[in-house]
Amino acid sequence: MRLILKEKKDIKETEVEIRFQEMDAEVENLISAVKSAHDRLIGIKDNGDSVPVSFSQILYFEAVDRYVFAYTSASVYKVRNTLYELEEMCRTRSFVRISKAQIVNVNAVRKISPDEGRKLRLLLANGETVIVSRGYVGDLKKTIGMKGDA
Amino acid sequence: MDVKRLKQSCKKAFIIVTAVFSASVVLLAGIMAYFGWLINPEIILRLFLVYAMLFVLTVVRTYLIGTKWAQNKPYVLVNIMFAPLYFGFAMLGLYTRSSFLKPEDLLLFAVMFVVTFTIAQTITYFVKKARTDKMNDALNEFHKEHQEDGYEEEMVDGN
Numbered sequence: 219m220r221l222i223l224k225e226k227k228d229i230k231e232t233e234v235e236i237r238f239q240e241m242d243a244e245v246e247n248l249i250s251a252v253k254s255a256h257d258r259l260i261g262i263k264d265n266g267d268s269v270p271v272s273f274s275q276i277l278y279f280e281a282v283d284r285y286v287f288a289y290t291s292a293s294v295y296k297v298r299n300t301l302y303e304l305e306e307m308c309r310t311r312s313f314v315r316i317s318k319a320q321i322v323n324v325n326a327v328r329k330i331s332p333d334e335g336r337k338l339r340l341l342l343a344n345g346e347t348v349i350v351s352r353g354y355v356g357d358l359k360k361t362i363g364m365k366g367d368a
Numbered sequence: 369m370d371v372k373r374l375k376q377s378c379k380k381a382f383i384i385v386t387a388v389f390s391a392s393v394v395l396l397a398g399i400m401a402y403f404g405w406l407i408n409p410e411i412i413l414r415l416f417l418v419y420a421m422l423f424v425l426t427v428v429r430t431y432l433i434g435t436k437w438a439q440n441k442p443y444v445l446v447n448i449m450f451a452p453l454y455f456g457f458a459m460l461g462l463y464t465r466s467s468f469l470k471p472e473d474l475l476l477f478a479v480m481f482v483v484t485f486t487i488a489q490t491i492t493y494f495v496k497k498a499r500t501d502k503m504n505d506a507l508n509e510f511h512k513e514h515q516e517d518g519y520e521e522e523m524v525d526g527n
Contacts, residue, residue, distance in 0.1 A: 274520045291521045312514055324510060325519040330503045332496035333443050338503075343519055347439040362510040364503060 219244065259307070261288055261295025271295055273311050277342050278322040279304050291344040314361040316340070317351040324361055373434050374427075381426035389419040418461035425453055442497075444489040451485045452478065 234252050238245045261271040275290045281301045288295045299307070305315055312324045322340060329341040336352035350358055359365060392415065400407050429450045432438050438446055459474050 272520065277519075312510075323519055324507070325514055327507060330500045330507060331442070332493065332500050338500065339439070339443070341440075343521065345436075347436075359503065359506075362503065362506040364506045 259288070259297060259299065259304075261293075261297055263293070263295060269295070273308065273313075273323075274325070276313075276323055277326045277344060277346070278316075278320055278348055279313075281319040289346075312361070314354075314357050316348060316354050316358060320348060322348055324358075370434075374431055377427050377430035377434070380430050381423055385419055385423040385426055388422075389415075392419075414461055418457060421457050421460075422454065425450065425457060442493055444493045447489055448486050452482050455481050 236245060236248055236252075257274070258270040258272050260268050262268055271288055271290065277289045277291065279297070279301060280287050280289065286297050286299060286301055286304065288297050297304070301315075301319070301321060304321055305313075308321060313321050314324055316322050322342075326343045327340045328343055331339045331341070333339040333349055336355060338350040338355055338358070340348050340350060342348065393412075396411070396415070397407065399405075429446060433443075433446055455478055459478065
């Protein structure tokens with residue numbers, strides 16, 4: 219297998235083209251590796267190391283001051299994307315915006331309970347709780363297949 | 369104690385208490401002006417002291433709400449715990465400024481307030497809980513439908 223890497227400054231998104239004579243196990247592995255890389259984003263650890271983090275491992279994203287952090291059950295990673303970009307990226311991945319500063323992985327929500335006013339409390343898989351602002355209750359309801367009205 | 373959360377609690381409590389304090393000063397000034405009474409500096413001082421105590425109480429309440437213990441309990445529990453204290457502090461300010469309120473009347477008012485508040489909060493909570501129970505059913509359905517791309521717990525070593 220030959221690996222050809224080309225740097226092109228004028229393209230907006232990284233493109234991967236796989237040329238093969240026959241679809242075999244090697245090509246399938248390659249496709250799955252590329253897909254798996256696409257399902258990840260780069261998280262920056264406290265010590266500055268960049269590591270790939272799978273979306274399915276992320277409990278929620280939170281914007282704190284000028285930075286955005288991704289929380290998993292074991293770690294917190296700083297991410298380079300803005301919350302708006304992440305919202306776009308996560309649109310097809312069961313993530314939903316729950317406040318101005320947070321996007322939660324609905325698959326990681328274990329229980330919904332009422333909170334003050336028209337807010338909601340979400341118990342996450344790691345035992346942590348996040349609050350859904352009243353303006354985003356409708357979005358959460360839509361995501362889980364209920365009527366969108368808050 | 370989480371210093372960051374304490375600072376946030378102080379900030380939030382300051383905003384709330386300052387707004388209510390300003391409103392009560394305006395209200396008091398309005399009442400005094402309407403009846404043509406003079407504002408005794410002692411009244412302002414007492415009002416200030418009552419709100420200083422309410423600020424401390426609000427900081428404690430806000431801090432407590434953020435704890436894991438409170439997050440795992442119905443939200444009304446903290447309200448019910450703190451309502452008698454808020455009432456007590458407010459009455460303390462009122463009592464020192466009024467001669468027509470007797471201590472036994474205050475006790476009666478306190479009991480009536482706590483009972484009414486607790487019942488109202490409990491009813492509200494159960495009405496809201498009935499709604500979130502439906503949401504939990506929808507959430508379970510959602511999890512069943514999205515089992516394949518469900519949440520995966522991250523290993524401690526980051527792999």
